[in-house]
Amino acid sequence: MSAPFEKLPTWVEVGVIPLVNVVVAFLVAGLVVLFIGENPLEAVKILIWGALGFGEGVGFTLFYTTNFIFTGLAVAVAFHAGLFNIGGEGQAYLGGLGVAVAALALDRYVPWWVTLPVATAAAALFGAAWALIPAYLQAKRGSHIVITTIMFNFIASSLMVWLLVDHLSPVGSMQPETRTFEAGGTLPELGGLFHLFGADMGAAPANISIFVALAACVFVYYFIWRTKIGYEIRATGLNPTAAVYAGISTVKITIVTMLVSGGLAGLMALNPVMGDQQRLQIDFVQGAGFVGIAVALMGRAHPVGVVLAAFLFGMLYQGGAELAFDMPTISRDMIVVIQALVILFAGALEHMFRPGIGRAFALMSTSQRERVVAEEERP
Amino acid sequence: QEVKPAIVYDLGGKFDKSFNEAAHIGAERFKEETGTDYRDFELQNDSQREQALRRFAQRGFDPVIGIGFSQAQAIEKVAEEYPETKFAIIDAVVEEPNVRSIVFKEHEGSYLVGMLAAMASKTGKIGFIGGMDIPLIRKFECGYVEGAKAVNPDIEIYANMTGTTGAAWNDPVKGGELAKSQFDRGADVVYHAAGGTGIGVLQAAADAGKLGIGVDSNQNMLHPGSVLTSMVKRVDNAVYQAFEDVQNGVSMEEWGGVQNLGLAEDGVAWALDDSNKDLITDEMKTKVEDASAKITSGEIKVHDYMSDNSCPAMK
Amino acid sequence: MISGDEVPGRMPGELDMQAPAAIALSGISKSFGAVQANRNIDLVVEEGTIHGIVGENGAGKSTLMSILYGFYEADSGDIFVRGEKRKITAPDDAIKAGIGMVHQHFMLVDNFTVLENVILGAEGGTLLKAGVSRARAELKRLEREYELQVDPDAVVGDLPVGLQQRVEILKALFRGADTLILDEPTGVLTPSEADHLFRILRQLKSQGKTVILITHKLREIMAITDNVSIMRRGEIVATLETAETTPEQLAELMVGRHVLLRVEKGEAAPGTPLLTVKNLSVVDANGVARVSDVSFEVRAGEIVGIAGVSGNGQSELLEALSGIRPATSGEIRLADGEDLARRADPAMRRRSKLAHVPEDRHRMGLVMGFEENENAILGYHRDKTYGRGVFLDRGAIEAEAREKMQQYDIRPPDPRLKTANFSGGNQQKIVLAREMERDPDVLLVGQPTRGVDIGAIEFIHHQLVAMRDAGKAILLVSVELDEIRALSDRILVMFAGKIVGERGPQASEGELGLMMAGVTPEEGEGESAEEAQAEGEMGRASAAEPKA
Amino acid sequence: MDLTTIVLILDSSVRLATPLLLACLAGLYSERSGIFDIGLEGKMLAGAFFAAAAAYWTGSAWLGLLAAIAASIVLALVHGFASITQRGNQIVSGVAINFLAAGMTALLGQAWFSQGGRTPQLGGDARFGAITLPGAEALRDVPVVGEIYYELISGHNLIVYVAFLMVPLTWWVLFRTRFGLRLRAVGQNPAAVDTAGVSVPFLRYRAVIICGVLTGVAGAYLAIAQSAGFIVNMSAGKGYIALAALIFAKWRPWPAMGACFLFGFLDAVSIRLQGANVPVIGEVPVQFMQALPYILTVILLAGFIGRAVPPKAGGIPYVKER
Ligand SMILES: Nc1ncnc2c1ncn2[C@@H]1O[C@H](COP(=O)(O)OP(=O)(O)OP(=O)(O)O)[C@@H](O)[C@H]1O
Numbered sequence A: 001m002s003a004p005f006e007k008l009p010t011w012v013e014v015g016v017i018p019l020v021n022v023v024v025a026f027l028v029a030g031l032v033v034l035f036i037g038e039n040p041l042e043a044v045k046i047l048i049w050g051a052l053g054f055g056e057g058v059g060f061t062l063f064y065t066t067n068f069i070f071t072g073l074a075v076a077v078a079f080h081a082g083l084f085n086i087g088g089e090g091q092a093y094l095g096g097l098g099v100a101v102a103a104l105a106l107d108r109y110v111p112w113w114v115t116l117p118v119a120t121a122a123a124a125l126f127g128a129a130w131a132l133i134p135a136y137l138q139a140k141r142g143s144h145i146v147i148t149t150i151m152f153n154f155i156a157s158s159l160m161v162w163l164l165v166d167h168l169s170p171v172g173s174m175q176p177e178t179r180t181f182e183a184g185g186t187l188p189e190l191g192g193l194f195h196l197f198g199a200d201m202g203a204a205p206a207n208i209s210i211f212v213a214l215a216a217c218v219f220v221y222y223f224i225w226r227t228k229i230g231y232e233i234r235a236t237g238l239n240p241t242a243a244v245y246a247g248i249s250t251v252k253i254t255i256v257t258m259l260v261s262g263g264l265a266g267l268m269a270l271n272p273v274m275g276d277q278q279r280l281q282i283d284f285v286q287g288a289g290f291v292g293i294a295v296a297l298m299g300r301a302h303p304v305g306v307v308l309a310a311f312l313f314g315m316l317y318q319g320g321a322e323l324a325f326d327m328p329t330i331s332r333d334m335i336v337v338i339q340a341l342v343i344l345f346a347g348a349l350e351h352m353f354r355p356g357i358g359r360a361f362a363l364m365s366t367s368q369r370e371r372v373v374a375e376e377e378r379p
Numbered sequence B: 001q002e003v004k005p006a007i008v009y010d011l012g013g014k015f016d017k018s019f020n021e022a023a024h025i026g027a028e029r030f031k032e033e034t035g036t037d038y039r040d041f042e043l044q045n046d047s048q049r050e051q052a053l054r055r056f057a058q059r060g061f062d063p064v065i066g067i068g069f070s071q072a073q074a075i076e077k078v079a080e081e082y083p084e085t086k087f088a089i090i091d092a093v094v095e096e097p098n099v100r101s102i103v104f105k106e107h108e109g110s111y112l113v114g115m116l117a118a119m120a121s122k123t124g125k126i127g128f129i130g131g132m133d134i135p136l137i138r139k140f141e142c143g144y145v146e147g148a149k150a151v152n153p154d155i156e157i158y159a160n161m162t163g164t165t166g167a168a169w170n171d172p173v174k175g176g177e178l179a180k181s182q183f184d185r186g187a188d189v190v191y192h193a194a195g196g197t198g199i200g201v202l203q204a205a206a207d208a209g210k211l212g213i214g215v216d217s218n219q220n221m222l223h224p225g226s227v228l229t230s231m232v233k234r235v236d237n238a239v240y241q242a243f244e245d246v247q248n249g250v251s252m253e254e255w256g257g258v259q260n261l262g263l264a265e266d267g268v269a270w271a272l273d274d275s276n277k278d279l280i281t282d283e284m285k286t287k288v289e290d291a292s293a294k295i296t297s298g299e300i301k302v303h304d305y306m307s308d309n310s311c312p313a314m315k
Numbered sequence C: 001m002i003s004g005d006e007v008p009g010r011m012p013g014e015l016d017m018q019a020p021a022a023i024a025l026s027g028i029s030k031s032f033g034a035v036q037a038n039r040n041i042d043l044v045v046e047e048g049t050i051h052g053i054v055g056e057n058g059a060g061k062s063t064l065m066s067i068l069y070g071f072y073e074a075d076s077g078d079i080f081v082r083g084e085k086r087k088i089t090a091p092d093d094a095i096k097a098g099i100g101m102v103h104q105h106f107m108l109v110d111n112f113t114v115l116e117n118v119i120l121g122a123e124g125g126t127l128l129k130a131g132v133s134r135a136r137a138e139l140k141r142l143e144r145e146y147e148l149q150v151d152p153d154a155v156v157g158d159l160p161v162g163l164q165q166r167v168e169i170l171k172a173l174f175r176g177a178d179t180l181i182l183d184e185p186t187g188v189l190t191p192s193e194a195d196h197l198f199r200i201l202r203q204l205k206s207q208g209k210t211v212i213l214i215t216h217k218l219r220e221i222m223a224i225t226d227n228v229s230i231m232r233r234g235e236i237v238a239t240l241e242t243a244e245t246t247p248e249q250l251a252e253l254m255v256g257r258h259v260l261l262r263v264e265k266g267e268a269a270p271g272t273p274l275l276t277v278k279n280l281s282v283v284d285a286n287g288v289a290r291v292s293d294v295s296f297e298v299r300a301g302e303i304v305g306i307a308g309v310s311g312n313g314q315s316e317l318l319e320a321l322s323g324i325r326p327a328t329s330g331e332i333r334l335a336d337g338e339d340l341a342r343r344a345d346p347a348m349r350r351r352s353k354l355a356h357v358p359e360d361r362h363r364m365g366l367v368m369g370f371e372e373n374e375n376a377i378l379g380y381h382r383d384k385t386y387g388r389g390v391f392l393d394r395g396a397i398e399a400e401a402r403e404k405m406q407q408y409d410i411r412p413p414d415p416r417l418k419t420a421n422f423s424g425g426n427q428q429k430i431v432l433a434r435e436m437e438r439d440p441d442v443l444l445v446g447q448p449t450r451g452v453d454i455g456a457i458e459f460i461h462h463q464l465v466a467m468r469d470a471g472k473a474i475l476l477v478s479v480e481l482d483e484i485r486a487l488s489d490r491i492l493v494m495f496a497g498k499i500v501g502e503r504g505p506q507a508s509e510g511e512l513g514l515m516m517a518g519v520t521p522e523e524g525e526g527e528s529a530e531e532a533q534a535e536g537e538m539g540r541a542s543a544a545e546p547k548a
Numbered sequence D: 001m002d003l004t005t006i007v008l009i010l011d012s013s014v015r016l017a018t019p020l021l022l023a024c025l026a027g028l029y030s031e032r033s034g035i036f037d038i039g040l041e042g043k044m045l046a047g048a049f050f051a052a053a054a055a056y057w058t059g060s061a062w063l064g065l066l067a068a069i070a071a072s073i074v075l076a077l078v079h080g081f082a083s084i085t086q087r088g089n090q091i092v093s094g095v096a097i098n099f100l101a102a103g104m105t106a107l108l109g110q111a112w113f114s115q116g117g118r119t120p121q122l123g124g125d126a127r128f129g130a131i132t133l134p135g136a137e138a139l140r141d142v143p144v145v146g147e148i149y150y151e152l153i154s155g156h157n158l159i160v161y162v163a164f165l166m167v168p169l170t171w172w173v174l175f176r177t178r179f180g181l182r183l184r185a186v187g188q189n190p191a192a193v194d195t196a197g198v199s200v201p202f203l204r205y206r207a208v209i210i211c212g213v214l215t216g217v218a219g220a221y222l223a224i225a226q227s228a229g230f231i232v233n234m235s236a237g238k239g240y241i242a243l244a245a246l247i248f249a250k251w252r253p254w255p256a257m258g259a260c261f262l263f264g265f266l267d268a269v270s271i272r273l274q275g276a277n278v279p280v281i282g283e284v285p286v287q288f289m290q291a292l293p294y295i296l297t298v299i300l301l302a303g304f305i306g307r308a309v310p311p312k313a314g315g316i317p318y319v320k321e322r
């Protein structure tokens, strides 16, 4: 994604710079709070307490974190192939259809642990399928994937409304949503786990899909950095011409990457649909697909980074809800603003502080470049 | 008894010029008259409903009132968790002992404004614009049609729904376009039951020199002279009543159950004030008041769409 | 040498000149990040002369001229134009100072007409109308004066390179340039086109204009320049009068030591053909024929060189042979294998023991963001040795990379280092180590020593000869005629997508040069005229003119 | 369908196409200069909010319009700073701007007006009202011509006419002026413009600012011309439809008008078809009509109806020193 302007050590590259970017984003957010006439420090206190201060808060934080891990991974995987998947929103939406189909078909007959693998597969499949057409068009016809995935978000939204209103909602229902799943279509919540630590999760919807999310992280790590196809994906992302030279089919890589990316986005639906609401609702994705962009940018497209960034955004979402509750002048839209600032500073303006950091760093130590030269010049 | 009431508004927000605002007005009146403060919360998305209700219950607020049918599921869940807290819901029925379900006979009020529309129309064509296409809104439509036909059996009525999702409550541009299309086809009075979307409907009517009919709150003063009347749903009274009941130490048995508020209970009404007094002739007034009395007495029975999901008047 | 704001001093032997120099540079330095492209450069260019600048790839020639043109800003140093100190921080300043530049990579808007390209930036008014008609008249005049014919309404993207260059020259003249900088203008031209260009340059000079000419080709320097400056590693090492120097001296100054252009090698002992190409044609995505009807074979134990001006189909030929690009028609066979021409599958070619050192390591040969060890397996990453099943075996990969780095003396010897952090020569060695140590039967090599220092060049040449002696078939593509002649056992000359002839290694430079222009002596003048015609409106038989 | 119905649907199409057209032309300037802009949506939204807020406070539609333009320009400059000066990823920057606008407008709306993010209703001079063109009343009863003139051409608000006049103006600027020539060139090959002595950043900043002005006008149209106040997420994807229209038009002004009108027409038809049965076809799901612009764009992008080739340098930061 980024052409390095100067060579800096890895820990500065993946540690210091992103951190500075995010900190600046939050400082600007603080200014916004100040502008509205509230005390930013007070706001941060409420936010952190709301997110981590009590069992239920933590439960909600983890619930949101789960969503963002999935969508963040989806964006991250695509980044590695040089693709920008802005369609996580639509893919997750379709993933929800997969979950609902599986749950509606099975919930009355089998326990949840039978439904879960089927729903997982269905979610991934539906999400992947929704990514397939943009992927194919990019690979074969060169249609810009950013534009096609945006278009597919809208098409997904229309398609799902049509399905939910006209086909999936039970007769006589006032809401366009499916019937509520029964026990066989419900994921166990983490309340038990919380009890082990002496905490009470209250009514927070955190559920075992978070383990699916963590498994997805491990999968992505091995997939990208340890497999041959991952190697090919990275080669294609970094230098498509060299990839072609190396006998890598960019068509295949584009399609495979997008299928995996779409699948991961689709998996996100497990959490809200099977874990929380136990029914498929209109607009249940609620922007998580877009949060994934911020998460992937902030997490530098690495699973560990994605988990950390997703947790941060989880905190923001839960803490932000508490904040809106306690500071009525600050609505929940504050989160959207922070999200925007993170995308701006960690993404579009990622190089803004690099020269400064580079200079500061050069003052402190010998750069890698000098080490290289020194070694090269050694007889 | 000390009360700590709380309200959770629906997505439209507390100043929607419609039923959320009516709830807000009721609560404010209570505050003014009794000095009892209350807390309220505006939802910004669906996932917050439960969280907000629960947060209020948890912090000892009582009663907790949810505005809007879309909160039904959330109230049901949270009411079970906090059986000692008194909940109320507007526009939906939740079968829990500690929940008061407040619904309105919108068909009765709509019948009256339907009559007024038919009488005010010069073209013999009137319109209806609903928000989200759900049975509740059909109930408005059906009552309106029945009332209009009671005045003029040959009247032509155009009806449109704005959409099929929650977004249909908040799309004034579309509301305006739908209204224009009905005006273009000859309608000269349009009744909306579309929340925020209706703002666009009334605006379009005012811009085109036609008449609109407001809903839920009294919207006559939005465009004085261009709003024929409003079908007022006394959510404010219901909210006030609920607060008052709790203050008076109502028991859980008395609290729970369904309140079905119609003309007889002052739950619905048509609005007449300075803004529209020139639009309503004495004859119109007499006729409507007459019908109102007959409905109250049971002489006229307006069909409730939601009782059987059908509307005989539109056949 | 100079201080303050005075006009910098002159080179020895020129003290008698009175008029201020057209251009004088003093103490120019410029670095790109860690790369010092120009180091404290002084240069004087006399009015009304053609001044040559030579230097190896990466010596900093283009950078220096781009600074003079204001395209880059120097880190330090001053620029004097006709004795006056000028602040040139943007091309606009240079244009105002009467400097024009034809860049190495053309700066044209493809989908604009010639006219639009010419007036861009010099429209002469807010509205286009007036400027356009004025420019049309001006183009007519320039056309007459300098034989610079181009259709003003032609879309530039449709024009052949030679004509595009003409548009660039017109752009500069249209802006009233007194000093014209040309950065490697002949790299893309046939000799006859180059001759035409030189005629234009002489004419410019005769009208008192100053020309700065960058080139690699010593021949051209000797033929046309009055003075010549030699650059090496970011510095000007000497400025000489052309009449008083020799190509040998220039070459020595360029590389910093005596150049040994011969490679020690024994007689070739060719065996059976390992690569057979029959009637191969390649048409690109735009429908342009890049390779037409090419046939040849490369046998075990020989190096076949392909000579030609760049852009005559060599790149496409290599790409077709390595499977990167499908051939349109014809046959490609490895040893006695089946025809592969239509199966564009580089992985399969590799499995059939064909290796390929691509012409451009940055663009194609390496993934700069990869660690060295990852690049060491690029293209071979699906081999069993690097991991079975779907996974890669990092340990095995690194161990092997470490070993190869030792063998090829790649520094620093750290397989975990990011490839971008190696120098150009070492990067090239990474590619060579990967492709040559795979024990291929057939090796395709494109520009093996581009941007590589002399020491490394010798090493690479030695490796190639060793492989030949081990019975491999090697196809070498290079624009460096010297390299082709030094290494090849047979030389094929490519022109306009065709192989126009074959010569032994003893063929003279002059002869090969003619063939590279499409003139094949045995086949008579007829064809050459035809080719020349086809190329555009270049001077007719001028290709046959003897080189100075 | 009779003439009246057709005229009325077209009339509605004009109203619905106007914001699309303004945003589309805005995108045209930006993208022609080589700066991709998926932030049209956000800039329009910000424009709408500030138009309504300023019009409410001052009671003047004109001041509302100015505020909208100013707000939009600020966001455009953020995008410009990220993509021109900082050479960041233009898509990422556009995404950020969309979120920034969505969040900030709702946040400020709530903080300033506490009406759920809405601004108060506007009336009178705080809005741009309909303009009756000369002779419209007189011609009204002339069959066909009168109907078309009165209903379709006359009776829109000022911004509608501005939007449609922007089309020939944009064409003229693009193909007949020095600025246009340079703009087209810089989107194709910035190095050529640079070496011709013209500043690439300055040129691109100007393009981006024009984009801001036009999206601001589009936003003002939404809030203080078409409607009478701001509501949360008022742009509702129109910026993306405008983007689709821009691609559809292959970055050319006249076809842009055609594409926007087509998409406006689809919207008008889908609004009117709601619940109605179309003869012959039966009931077309509204959702299908709503998705149609996006579907058409994808089909176009796939190259099944012509080929949409964006400006060559679009989306790529201009870097001369690596
Ligand atoms: N834009 C740039 N950014 C970073 N480094 C650059 C840039 N341009 C040139 N360099 C580096 O500066 C050095 C000098 O390059 P320059 O292009 O001036 O060489 P040159 O003499 O013109 O070579 P050639 O004969 O290959 O054209 C090289 O090491 C090159 O990699």
Ligand SMILES: Nc1ncnc2c1ncn2[C@@H]1O[C@H](COP(=O)(O)OP(=O)(O)OP(=O)(O)O)[C@@H](O)[C@H]1O
Binding pocket: C032, C033, C034, C035, C058, C420, C421, C422, C423, C424, C425, C426, C451, C452, C453, D322
């Ligand atoms: N354009 C560039 N951008 C970034 N780094 C560059 C660029 N050009 C060169 N470098 C880096 O600068 C260093 C020196 O490069 P350069 O090509 O000048 O080496 P060199 O001294 O010529 O070595 P060699 O003789 O091996 O070619 C290397 O680490 C190289 O990767």
Ligand SMILES: [Mg+2]
Binding pocket: C061, C062, C063, C104, C183
């Ligand atoms: Mg150069």
Ligand SMILES: [Mg+2]
Binding pocket: C058, C423, C424, C425, C451, C452
């Ligand atoms: Mg080098």
